[in-house]
Amino acid sequence: MSSLLIQSSTHDYEVAIGSGIRGRVEEILDKDYQKVLIITDSQVADLYLQQVIEGFSPKGQVGTAVVPAGEASKSMEQYQYLLDVCVEERLDRKSLIIALGGGMIGDLAGFAASTYLRGIDFVQMPTTILAHDSSVGGKVAINHPQGKNLIGSFYNPVHVIYDMETLSSLSPAEVRSGYGEVVKHGLLSDPKWLDELLQQDLTQLSKDQIAKDLAKGIRVKANLVEQDEREAGVRKYLNLGHTLAHSIEAELGYGDITHGEAVAIGIWFALKLSKKKFQTDLPVKDYVNWIIRNHFPVDKLNKLDCNSLINRMKRDKKTVHEVINYVLLTDTGFPCIEPLQDEELLQELNDFLKEVRRHD
Amino acid sequence: MSSLLIQSSTHDYEVAIGSGIRGRVEEILDKDYQKVLIITDSQVADLYLQQVIEGFSPKGQVGTAVVPAGEASKSMEQYQYLLDVCVEERLDRKSLIIALGGGMIGDLAGFAASTYLRGIDFVQMPTTILAHDSSVGGKVAINHPQGKNLIGSFYNPVHVIYDMETLSSLSPAEVRSGYGEVVKHGLLSDPKWLDELLQQDLTQLSKDQIAKDLAKGIRVKANLVEQDEREAGVRKYLNLGHTLAHSIEAELGYGDITHGEAVAIGIWFALKLSKKKFQTDLPVKDYVNWIIRNHFPVDKLNKLDCNSLINRMKRDKKTVHEVINYVLLTDTGFPCIEPLQDEELLQELNDFLKEVRRHD
The missing domain is CATH 1.20.1090.10 (Dehydroquinate synthase-like - alpha domain)
Structure with a gap:
């Protein structure tokens, strides 16, 4: 596993790049979280969600939210849905959101993380090559019918965890x-x-x-x-x-x-x-x-x-x-x-x- | 007019307190804005909106958005409405949002300002005594049916302009x-x-x-x-x-x-x-x-x-x-x-x- 360090005004964070590391999130993070919510899309959920969940102990503390795959989910509707899940799961300021997926998921889940309780920790777990770009730099957003990424924040993840194995399923x-x-x-x-x-x-x-x-x-x-x-x-x-x-x-x-x-x-x-x-x-x-x-x-x-x-x-x-x-x-x-x-x-x-x- | 200076991690800003200063916003701000959107509620609009507009030149560049008075407007629906207005009015990254009203308006308009194009400048113009609290410190938010202020950001105004005359209409x-x-x-x-x-x-x-x-x-x-x-x-x-x-x-x-x-x-x-x-x-x-x-x-x-x-x-x-x-x-x-x-x-x-x- 190799790693890069990214500096930001609020905190520095690491990009971990490795093969088969999707099941080692708890081990890689240097902080304990009592509640974790994994946000992913329907396509990625079928392929990798279970393995990410299994890397956590106890498993009971890990909730999941799955949105339809595709850019159309970067919408106000899905954003609201995710906030509802955060409230239902009673995530608090010491909880963690994990964005497991491509850029759409990183942007959408990141925007939810940046605005739920005025911001809680989140981890980017890119599963596409494209997301090497969006997972770093703290831009998170949803689309407006009149334009892409018109609604969003600058909000950095606490970690980026890039499992190269997940790239093998790309079209x-x-x-x-x-x-x-x-x-x-x-x-x-x-x-x-x-x-x-x-x-x-x-x-x-x-x-x-x-x-x-x-x-x-x-x-x-x-x-x-x-x-x-x-x-x-x-x-x-x-x-x-x-x-x-x-x-x-x-x-x-x-x-x-x-x-x-x-x-x-x-x-x-x-x-x-x-x-x-x-x-x-x-x-x-x-x-x-x-x-x-x-x-x-x-x-x-x-x-x-x-x-x-x-x-x-x-x-x-x-x-x-x-x-x-x-x-x-x-x-x-x-x-x-x-x-x-x-x-x-x-x-x-x-x-x-x-x-x-x-x-x- | 007296003024207080507030420090923040992103920028310092001034709180101007004075009598009859609601018509002097353009003069008080040390920056020019080609487009301004004044967000207020139905009650405040009747009393003070026109005077704030008249302080700007040329008047054509000042748009307005009025939401119903009352805490119920600190909602996802009104937030979306304001974002739609920002898009329609083609506000860009050099535009300004003015929150003219009590804490509800400051929180709601501030949250819109903090997330439109990932954040544009905004001014707090409190019209209540209560808002002396919420207009300073950069907390902006809307309510979730399950709790107050559950969705929001930390985002500081560029100026707070407090016209004491507007307090005379309080119940x-x-x-x-x-x-x-x-x-x-x-x-x-x-x-x-x-x-x-x-x-x-x-x-x-x-x-x-x-x-x-x-x-x-x-x-x-x-x-x-x-x-x-x-x-x-x-x-x-x-x-x-x-x-x-x-x-x-x-x-x-x-x-x-x-x-x-x-x-x-x-x-x-x-x-x-x-x-x-x-x-x-x-x-x-x-x-x-x-x-x-x-x-x-x-x-x-x-x-x-x-x-x-x-x-x-x-x-x-x-x-x-x-x-x-x-x-x-x-x-x-x-x-x-x-x-x-x-x-x-x-x-x-x-x-x-x-x-x-x-x-x-």
């Missing part, structure tokens, strides 16, 4: 989704690592390779988050690709495309814009090849309308005074933020959608 | 309610001030006297909150009287008794317990006289059942591992926390209810 789309964010971390940090990533065939990754990539990705994210917990400055760079991605997800209806796949497509657009604005030698061609070779679902963009996408972007949390701020790169590892006027964006996005259709 | 019950918390602050700090307070006839207070008492009360609260923002230690003392008060409020149905009136009755019980446990010379007799002379609604306790009250206490946020922790006093200005076993509490509460009935 090809979920692997792609995870590597959308991994490659983003590559673009924000290290040209050499990025080159390696862009050579990968995502159906052929070894467990060791994934573990290595996750640890690197988490370190890149942690470096930015530790400098700027509340996203007043450098943390914004982590939104590379996300402005368009959130709009794509909202327009298609949450769940029709995975988050990381949408991010990967959003990054493609950001790279094109960066190249045009800064005449950089970013590896755009390699990037597009990686997207196409690994079957990212670019065909889904056929359904989408340019103006509707831009309207969605205006509701993005990064949008200030209705000017859309875009994360671009002057080079690999050198992000910046550029305000884009409506007209320019409309033109560029139209061109981009045409280009994507050519690759469909 | 006798609201004045009593406010002084419940003022006297609590006296008990937690200063025997001399406490003596003065317990001599007061609450129907005869001058504006100057109220302003003086509010400033003192806020300072007492701020001293404890600055030491312990997240209620891990000394901040808990501010819950003097609140364990029983929250149970009384919940059992009667929120709104049937004001919060401060319930607190004053809860303090009576805490003083009796303190006297018995510590043989202190707390001014219990003067306190009871103050309660009776000022017509605190002790008769409402007739309806209540001892066991139901204790059951409610077990759901209190301060309850840990189902043992009820009570704030008591070893002397005026010297609070402590005592765990109480069910049996003892049942006995004492029964005796207390009998005594209260004798004064009815």
Whole structure:
């Protein structure tokens, strides 16, 4: 088991990465909890819930709450349901919530933990590659019908426990989704690592390779988050690709495309814009090849309308005074933020959608 | 206009106290906001909303959201409604929410501000004496059907603006309610001030006297909150009287008794317990006289059942591992926390209810 230490303004916490550690939560945590509530989704519950429960003693003190799998559960309704369970189970300020699942569960259960009794301890147990991103940095949230993550808090877990074995059950789309964010971390940090990533065939990754990539990705994210917990400055760079991605997800209806796949497509657009604005030698061609070779679902963009996408972007949390701020790169590892006027964006996005259709 | 400075882990903020300052918000704030949303209740809206709006220029940028007056609005439904308004009005991370009203509005609007886009700036504009307590210290929350303030955050305002003129419209019950918390602050700090307070006839207070008492009360609260923002230690003392008060409020149905009136009755019980446990010379007799002379609604306790009250206490946020922790006093200005076993509490509460009935 390897571990990374993440610093935050309220407390430091460890990310434990290992194989088969899902049954060792009680042992890994350095604090005793008399009451524990494991929150998970219907899919993950079938696969891993029992093993996590069995790692606790006595078993009687561990409650569970299962929500339907899928992004649609990151809703006000499920949030309320979880708060009701917390009250029914009589969780108190010394109790623990465990978020067992992908990013949806981490965000939803984390938001419940951050607001129940004004905040109780919670542990992130990511079961997807994608969640290497969301499980670190303390962003928790639910969606509003008008936009993703519009309701939430900054609230750090007390521990992140990452069992690599749980990644073996991921579908090809979920692997792609995870590597959308991994490659983003590559673009924000290290040209050499990025080159390696862009050579990968995502159906052929070894467990060791994934573990290595996750640890690197988490370190890149942690470096930015530790400098700027509340996203007043450098943390914004982590939104590379996300402005368009959130709009794509909202327009298609949450769940029709995975988050990381949408991010990967959003990054493609950001790279094109960066190249045009800064005449950089970013590896755009390699990037597009990686997207196409690994079957990212670019065909889904056929359904989408340019103006509707831009309207969605205006509701993005990064949008200030209705000017859309875009994360671009002057080079690999050198992000910046550029305000884009409506007209320019409309033109560029139209061109981009045409280009994507050519690759469909 | 006088002002107090409150320190917090995220930022320091000022409490401005003055007469007729409700129309000067833009001038008092040291930051410009392009979009402002004033959240208030139906009662306060009729009296003061227009004057607050008129203090801003241009007026077009100021939106409003009005919820029904009364504690019942501190609900999940109104919270959702306010989030919907924030989205509709396209508030962004540089926008401001103003909570214009009593504690209910401060708590509700503050919770919305703390979770919309993971937190935007908000200003507390208390319009009751009671809210001198809730507007300082960063506790924001809504109620759950099973208990008061079970869902919330720690989130500090950027400014507190207290217009003394708005206190002239308070009913006798609201004045009593406010002084419940003022006297609590006296008990937690200063025997001399406490003596003065317990001599007061609450129907005869001058504006100057109220302003003086509010400033003192806020300072007492701020001293404890600055030491312990997240209620891990000394901040808990501010819950003097609140364990029983929250149970009384919940059992009667929120709104049937004001919060401060319930607190004053809860303090009576805490003083009796303190006297018995510590043989202190707390001014219990003067306190009871103050309660009776000022017509605190002790008769409402007739309806209540001892066991139901204790059951409610077990759901209190301060309850840990189902043992009820009570704030008591070893002397005026010297609070402590005592765990109480069910049996003892049942006995004492029964005796207390009998005594209260004798004064009815």
